[in-house]
Amino acid sequence: MKPLLLKEACLENFTDLPAACLNGAARIELCDNLAVGGTTPSKGVIAEAAKYCHDKNILLIVLIRPRKGNYVYTDTEIKxxxxxxxxAQALGADGISFGALTPDNDLDLEAMNQLGAAAGGMQLILHMAFDEMDFAQQKKAIDWAAEQGYERILTHGGPLSQSNTATVSHLKELIAYAAGRVSILPGGGITAENCDKIAKELGVSQVHGSKIVSLKSTQK
Known part of the structure; x- marks a missing residue:
């Protein structure tokens, strides 16, 4: 029997959560302000989303990003x-998605180690800050994330301005280099309509997107 494709829905706030779960989302990445690429959601939203997801046996990942813009953070922003x-951990999140870079787009290992240590056993996911790196930097980041026990790296395979067709070749390179040591999670422009085709082409079992499942509910 063909295994089901795991669909991780990226949701802004709590509003669309019930419909996403009803329509096949097996994991949720919760954020706010999707118009700027996402920021950390509020405590109240995290708490209610965690209760709802756990009642449905669905994992909740919380985006940790203090502002829009680049991923080079000050000491205060890291705090x-x-x-x-x-x-997020106290409120019941199962994992965190985050990333911090140096001015030349390498991983900021000091910041990443500090933030990872705060996770207290939650799943660790390196988010699309990864796409700011060149391939050599990405390979080092994959090695590091695998050594540190990260679950996934979320990547479009290039700038979000590029189509999925344009980035599929690089995604294949990343998947081949990771070689199962850490999961490469494709995202950005992946929808309910194209996810099966993209997953088959890449040979992956999970995909991510804000339109990965229908957000229309038949329930009143």
Missing amino acids: IMEADIFE
Whole structure:
């Protein structure tokens, strides 16, 4: 029997969560402000989403990002992110999605280690800050994430301005290099309409997107 494709729905706030779960989302990445690429959701939203997801046996991943813009953070911003990670864990999140870079787009290992340590056993996911790196930097990041026990790296395979067709070749390179040591999670432009085709072409068993399942509910 063909295994089901795991669909991770990226949701802004709580509003669409019931419909996403009803329509096949097996994992949720919760954020706010999708118009700017996502920021950390509020404590209240995380708490209610965690209750709802756990009642449905669905994992909840919380985006940790203090602002829009680049991924080069000040010491104060790292402290804010650390505090948000502690809160996410206390509120019942199963994992955190985050990333911090140096000005030349390498992983900021000091910041990543500090934030990872705050996770207290939650799943660790390196988010699309990864796409700011060149291939050599990405390979080092894959090696590091695998050594640190990260579950996944979320990537479009290139700038979000590029189509899925344009980035599929690089995604294949990343998947081949990771070689199962850490999962490469394709995202960005992947929808309920094209996810099966993309997953088959890449040979992956999970995909991510804000339109990965229908957000229309038949329930009143």
